Amino acid sequence: MSLTNALPADAAQAAKSASHILATLPTSARNDALTAIHKGLSGAKEEILAANARDLELARKAAENGELSLSIVSRLDLGKKGKWEDMLKGILDVRELEDPVGKVTLRTKLDDGLTLERVSCPIGVLLIIFEARPEVIASIASLAVKSGNAAILKGGKESTESFIAISKVISAALESTEVPNSAIQLVTTRDVIPQLLNQDKYIDLVIPRGSNELVRYIQSSTKIPVLGHADGLCSLYLEHTADLAMAIKVVVDSKTAYPAACNSAETLLVEEAALETLLPPIAQALLEKGVSLRCDAASKKALTSKLDSHSVTILQDAEDIDFDTEHLSLVLPIKTVKSVSEAIAHINFHGSHHTDVILTSSSGLAEQFMSSVDSAGVFWNTSTRMADGMRFGFGTEVGISTNKIHARGPVGLEGLMIYKYKLRGGGQVSAEYGEAEGQKRFKHEQLPF
Known part of the structure; x- marks a missing residue:
């Protein structure tokens, strides 16, 4: 150098x-x-x-x-x-x-x-x-x-x-x-x-x-x-059948392990059926790590009825721009969706095609999510922070x-x-090959390599 x-x-x-x-x-x-x-x-x-x-x-x-x-x-x-x-x-x-x-x-x-x-x-x-x-x-x-x-x-x-x-x-x-x-x-x-x-x-x-x-x-x-990529707008989708302990672990790591990184989570999408069950303990774990939660109306209502009064007072209201922003800090917007299809639609429209995660116990929903989300990395039950060359075994990136x-x-x-193409011949020329009478046909036989 x-x-x-x-x-x-x-x-x-x-x-x-x-x-x-x-x-x-x-x-x-x-x-x-x-x-x-x-x-x-x-x-x-x-x-x-x-x-x-x-x-x-x-x-x-x-x-x-x-x-x-x-x-x-x-x-x-x-x-x-x-x-x-x-x-x-x-x-x-x-x-x-x-x-x-x-x-x-x-x-x-x-x-x-x-x-x-x-x-x-x-x-x-x-x-x-x-x-x-x-x-x-x-x-x-x-x-x-x-x-x-x-x-x-x-x-x-x-x-x-x-x-x-x-x-x-x-x-x-x-x-x-x-x-x-x-x-x-x-x-x-x-x-x-x-x-x-x-x-x-x-x-x-x-x-x-x-x-x-x-x-x-x-x-x-x-x-x-x-x-490269301009933004790292990574999303987590929390589906109601996800294991709670696993979901807490993955969400907290995705958001707090290194908030300034491009593979840090920037949006938490929550299925309606998970608002009263999974979201409150996950939100509590995030708040204890110093994360500022910016909630839509449905998620804020669910958390208000489940969290202690101090936690409720520090919840913030989400604005539309929050779901299009790479915060790179301990800020996490929460949006409620009705189904995996709505989560996929949100990610494909608002995301940056970097890394997105589904948390669920349903292999069918997981495969649907990973096939339909148009991102470089689509994960099931693991942190967005796993999107990394060293962790993928590439040495580094x-x-x-x-x-x-x-x-x-x-x-x-x-x-x-x-790549380049190497062609080894013995004097052949293009005019020798074709479909006309007297011309040769290519064999195009695949050889082992």
């Missing part, structure tokens, strides 16, 4: 050249680079966390002045319980995954001596633009190296100290490997995002990690394909995509691969 203040076109061109080298390195060389990165970061923990603490101090002051959101401050904290350890484990997990480069996914005999193969290959050059989240550098670097892709990273100013500290360590680690330093670049020049987004000649995919404003800006400002093409959901190694 190199820290660069080069012109965007020069940085992109250098990354493209490096990508051609990286794509042809053997598995062992790419794995050795990941080992070196892990060792370097492990040894520099105190230095990196000290840099992160300096960023956090400035970020908290900015938040107090209304210049920065609390969700960004939360995402910035690399010392948060488990985050540092997860970052390091992700590097080793990626190293141990099967090499995704050069995998044959189709082999067809077109004719005698004419064989077609479809083979996986790297996309090329990735541009990752992100706010906060200093761990992204290690995650992206690991996935890029393993998948044979070059990467250009541009971080937000709120985490400059963290980015520089991590980048210096990774850069030093790569010096002892076969991976070119220019294959992973951190751009330090300010105000160059528009110029980077214009480098469609050299950059093959943009991956934004940040606020919906950032993502929407990038999506509207480049010809380069964009992978570059982000979660709500796209309808190429990659969807948590994007790990597989999502950073594309």
Whole structure:
């Protein structure tokens, strides 16, 4: 990894050249680079966390002045319980995954001596633009190296100290490997995002990690394909046959484990038949965790008759906009629905196609929900927070995509691969084949691979 203040076109061109080298390195060389990165970061923990603490101090002051959101401050904290350890484990997990480069996914005999193969290959050059989240550098670097892709990273100013500290360590680690330093670049020049987004000649995919404003800006400002999601409007649907203890556990985790994350629950849909039975104890558990409940009329009426007077006084009234808002905080709107069909309709209209959950003991309703909800992740009786590349066994992820093409959901190694067709022949030409008299017919025999 190199820290660069080069012109965007020069940085992109250098990354493209490096990508051609990286794509042809053997598995062992790419794995050795990941080992070196892990060792370097492990040894520099105190230095990196000290840099992160300096960023956090400035970020908290900015938040107090209304210049920065609390969700960004939360995402910035690399010392948060488990985050540092997860970052390091992700590097080793990626190293141990099967090499995704050069995998044959189709082999067809077109004719005698004419064989077609479809083979996986790297996309090329990735541009990752992100706010906060200093761990992204290690995650992206690991996935890029393993998948044979070059990467250009541009971080937000709120985490400059963290980015520089991590980048210096990774850069030093790569010096002892076969991976070119220019294959992973951190751009330090300010105000160059528009110029980077214009480098469609050299950059093959943009991956934004940040606020919906950032993502929407990038999506509207480049010809380069964009992978990612603007919002994480994840919903939980509580059906009346759900096991109460399980439902409390899942709902509380979905909302409170990490409220600033994109896979945190933002809406609780409750079946009418569950209002008097399941909702009150679930609401009580949420209130005890400091969650502000914004209720529609039916859910507020049910809770008013079941909760103690103090709890009732802190219930809030939901507004329509609450069901279209990614709160990224301990705020949870509650909406009453009559059936699973109404829940599905609400999610497909108001949701962001990220991750949605049904809580029920009915396998039939669960399958109906998971088939009908148009989201990247559709879960049954488990937390929205399970939508994560590491938890899926991808090692780590570059982000979660709500796209309808190429990659969807948590994007790990597989999502950073594309494919090429290799055709091996012996002088055959297209004019020899066809339906006319004297022409040959293709055999199109599927071969094992």
